Amino acid sequence: MAVKFADRMENLKASEIRELLKLTEKPEVISFAGGLPAPELFPVEEMKEVAIKVLEEGGKQALQYAATEGFIPLRKAIANRMNTKFNTDVTYENILITSGSQQGLDFSGKIFLNEGDVVLCESPSYLGALNAFKAYGPKFIEVPTDENGMIMEELEKILETTENVKMIYVIPDFQNPTGRTWPVERRKKFMEIINKYEIPVLEDNPYGELRFEGEILPSLKAMDEKGLVIFLGSFSKIFCPGFRIGWVAANKEILEKYIMIKQSADLQTSTVGQREVAKFMEIYDLDAHVEKIKDVYRKRRNLMLETMKAEFPEGLKYTYPEGGLFTWVELPSNIDAKDVMAKCLENNVAFVPGGSFFPNGGKDNTFRLNYSNMTEERIVDGVKRLAKVLKEFI
Amino acid sequence: MAVKFADRMENLKASEIRELLKLTEKPEVISFAGGLPAPELFPVEEMKEVAIKVLEEGGKQALQYAATEGFIPLRKAIANRMNTKFNTDVTYENILITSGSQQGLDFSGKIFLNEGDVVLCESPSYLGALNAFKAYGPKFIEVPTDENGMIMEELEKILETTENVKMIYVIPDFQNPTGRTWPVERRKKFMEIINKYEIPVLEDNPYGELRFEGEILPSLKAMDEKGLVIFLGSFSKIFCPGFRIGWVAANKEILEKYIMIKQSADLQTSTVGQREVAKFMEIYDLDAHVEKIKDVYRKRRNLMLETMKAEFPEGLKYTYPEGGLFTWVELPSNIDAKDVMAKCLENNVAFVPGGSFFPNGGKDNTFRLNYSNMTEERIVDGVKRLAKVLKEFI
Known part of the structure; x- marks a missing residue:
């Protein structure tokens, strides 16, 4: 052949x-x-009730095509939750529903990376993200880390001396694979550096709510003054992964690119799946x-x-x-x-x-x-x- | 910014x-x-029963991560249906479940197209496919058509004189946008040409079963001797689009590439959605x-x-x-x-x-x-x- x-x-x-x-x-x-x-x-039991309710209240709509951006009540619920849990200031218009946050990773590569462009990431970093980015042929530069995550002095050194850095990929909360978390001071320092260099940041946050001790830390997105942080969220770890429902939260100019890519990639995420997750949040207590x-x-x-x-x-x-x-x-x-x-x-x-x-x-x-x-x-x-x-x- | x-x-x-x-x-x-x-x-009523059954019979599995390739009983049901309806000879191992057939279009661009490569398509052709391919920067050459679809003499002329043709995209049944269908003779001639030039064919077939008069025509995939035809199917038009469930059927060597891309794009299609479509086919009569x-x-x-x-x-x-x-x-x-x-x-x-x-x-x-x-x-x-x-x- x-x-x-x-x-x-x-x-x-x-x-x-x-x-x-x-x-x-x-x-x-x-x-x-x-x-x-x-x-x-x-x-499982709750989802039986949820499935019936979604089909009874709007079965025809649930089984039909729907808007690429996602189901508005779900986008609103996500925006509210982000603002409450992670100190952000987003509305549903900043939210695109994706097929798991893995899709947000793939789209990010597609939107930002030409072949040979540089992606910075923590050393080590999440394998699934690295694989998604690889399809777009970037070079990876690994920023050294310690027990508190990315070392900011090292990040600055790299940014001072590297061209074509198109994207920085980070998991500040309970990182995959290390389980490490960046302290607040380090987050602030990170955003100072980012604001100086104006490079888009992919903040991958599937685990942030799963904090066993103490308070949830403010997300990078909460400290984002210039609209540089793209937050990737997911229901896979706080609810269940079988629906494949995640989201991208970004400023509108950037989100518009994600919506365009979503349209050509798979039109939209499952209508019925989105409505079921929204309905669960409406009638049960996700907290x-x-x-x-x-x-x-x-x-x-x-x-x-x-x-x-x-x-x-x-x-x-x-x-x-x-x-x-x-x-x-x-x-x-x-x-x-x-x-x-x-x-x-x-x-x-x-x-x-x-x-x-x-x-x-x-x-x-x-x-x-x-x-x-x-x-x-x-x-x-x-x-x-x-x-x-x-x-x-x- | x-x-x-x-x-x-x-x-x-x-x-x-x-x-x-x-x-x-x-x-x-x-x-x-x-x-x-x-x-x-x-x-809608049937799907209530289906949703309950899926959660009762395997709720934990339905809400969990699952294999990238898709739910095996669904892949088997699809292979059987294709063989019955479209005269193909595929098994579940030739099937990858995708998030609608739109995702199969996007993956095809990703798998086959370098910037500047040539895609042949019918003139006119499905806009959503063209947009999906455009992200990979190809040149399009439109093959002239008449009331019976693509004109084979024109296709041959183009193939004789064009380099870097990486993929031929066609919709032989009730084409979007024209509603035209290729007669059997033309399909045979097409496959003769394809076998000579050995170029992958994307056969997009979301409407083939919706024939109002006469018999369903054999698909190109049914005449595929060299494993060159990649068949894209969908439940959107014969069942409902809200689940976003489609599939790619291809020979194993090519399907392996689609599976790899699926893994990095969104891990897998909704577990619960796949199980619901399979359950509907099991307990109701899709025909x-x-x-x-x-x-x-x-x-x-x-x-x-x-x-x-x-x-x-x-x-x-x-x-x-x-x-x-x-x-x-x-x-x-x-x-x-x-x-x-x-x-x-x-x-x-x-x-x-x-x-x-x-x-x-x-x-x-x-x-x-x-x-x-x-x-x-x-x-x-x-x-x-x-x-x-x-x-x-x-």
């Missing part, structure tokens, strides 16, 4: 991790690999639901971290996440987490090796652990198995 | 038609402009539902065409579609359909001027009429109003 694909397809390889995740699907494997929410928390999720995840985090402390070999570094879904482990530099993973699979426990989270490679001595998707019993059991394998390596 | 967008954004303009469609949304306007199915045919749709649309087509014949000024050319949603009118070459449209809006009747369906411009003396979305009474009334305006111009 003489079929020729576009050059961009060479940037994309079948994800190693996707192949690996397939191996972890056997029921006997205790998997800390994925980023799945706990399905036992999904409001109460989020509290339930937090209670369960807090316990799981505690248990995972306690078991790690008790069982892991001495001297390993790992993050203590204040929310979200992940912790991040650093092994001695001579150990490749992929080798550890191979051994772990033999013992029916799994995680994601960290190397893929560094767009320019390296740091193969790291790995990510998820604690949201396994029961407490399996968490203890799995961490013990993992610790046993680690002791063989160290 | 110093924000710089990607160069590709210059290829995209806010759609004229989108702006125009907004003007047609007032209830007093009789609109033949959109391509919306008749909402009174949507199976019977399609018959109901055809009965209604056949009457509407008849009525529209009869009224056009009785009321339109002498000598206008228009297609007599054997199925689908549209007819296509050609005015004398000195009349611009946009001027007619402006006058029509004053009289509360609307259509889509044809110029935008020609990627390289021209043919402003054409327009598209939709007959699926208006009641019989409004069809007669609207065509009369339209005829009155046309008589002022001719």
Whole structure:
């Protein structure tokens, strides 16, 4: 066959991790690999009532085509929620409904990136975002991080000396993969720098509401004076991912580009799905639901971290996440987490090796652990198995 | 603000038609402009039962993340249906579920097109596809058509003399915008040519099942010996569009690329939406539902065409579609359909001027009429109003 694909397809390889995740699907494997929410928390009974109500109150509209921008009551509910939770000042006209926040990542690449343009990101950063951007052929520059997230002095150094920086991609709250959170001071400093250089910021915030201790921190979008911050939100972690409903919040000039791209990409997100999420928020208490999720995840985090402390070999570094879904482990530099993973699979426990989270490679001595998707019993059991394998390596 | 967008954004303009469609949304306007199915045919009651069943039988799975490829029972049902209706020979492993077939169009551009590559299409062709491809910066070459669709001698001439043809986009059944269908002989000739030049073909087939008279014609995919045809299907016109569920059917080597792109674009299509469509097909009779749709649309087509014949000024050319949603009118070459449209809006009747369906411009003396979305009474009334305006111009 003489079929020729576009050059961009060479940037994309079948994800190693996707192949690996397939191996972890056997029921006997205790998997800390994925980023799945706990399905036992999904409001299944409530959604039956919601589905009926949506079809009874406007079945014809729910099953028909609708506006690209999204269902206005849902956009309004999202704007209100953002303003309440994250201190922003947006209206529904700043909101585009997307098919999960992953779609917002892809659109951002499409809107901002020519081949060879520079994207800055935290080192490490979310693999799914890096893959979405790769289709547009950018160069990645990784900004060094510490236990408080991106290091602002390093960011400034890079901006001073780099041309063609078209976009900065960050996850300031309970970052994927590290679980780290930027303190308020660092957020302020970041926005000072951004305002100086006037570069669009993609603030990816799927986990911000899942804070186990203390107050939710103000989002970058809340400090955005020049309309440079594009906020990506999602219902996947605070409600459920099966509807694939997320959103982009941006100033109108920028949002207009996202709407145009959405129109050509898939016309609109599911009408019935949008109406169901809006209806759930109308007749149930999403805040109460989020509290339930937090209670369960807090316990799981505690248990995972306690078991790690008790069982892991001495001297390993790992993050203590204040929310979200992940912790991040650093092994001695001579150990490749992929080798550890191979051994772990033999013992029916799994995680994601960290190397893929560094767009320019390296740091193969790291790995990510998820604690949201396994029961407490399996968490203890799995961490013990993992610790046993680690002791063989160290 | 110093924000710089990607160069590709210059290829995209806010759609004229989108702006125009907004003007047609007032209830007093009789609109033949959109391509919306008749909402009174949507199976609202049935979908209540379906929604409950999906949540009762597997609520946790329905609300969770799922495989990028799609829900296997839905992929199987689609493969079976394609083989039965369109004479293909595919299995579920040839099927990727997409967010409407619009997403399949966008992915095709992403997978095949470098900037400056050539896309062949019928002249005129579906505007939404052209817009999706435009984001990847191709050149369009329009293959001349007659009342039986693409002219094969013209296609051959173009292929003989053109380099870098990366993709041929066609709608052989009840084409949007013209309503024309390619006879079997022409399909065979097309596949002969394609097999010689080995160029991927995008066969867009959202309307094929909506044939009002005679037998469904075999799809190009059914005659595809070399795995060159990529078939795009959709539930939007045979079921309802609100779920945004379509599919790509292709050979495995090509489908693997679509799966990779789907993964980075939005991970997967709505889990619950996919399960609901599959459940509807399992417990209800989609064939019977399609018959109901055809009965209604056949009457509407008849009525529209009869009224056009009785009321339109002498000598206008228009297609007599054997199925689908549209007819296509050609005015004398000195009349611009946009001027007619402006006058029509004053009289509360609307259509889509044809110029935008020609990627390289021209043919402003054409327009598209939709007959699926208006009641019989409004069809007669609207065509009369339209005829009155046309008589002022001719």
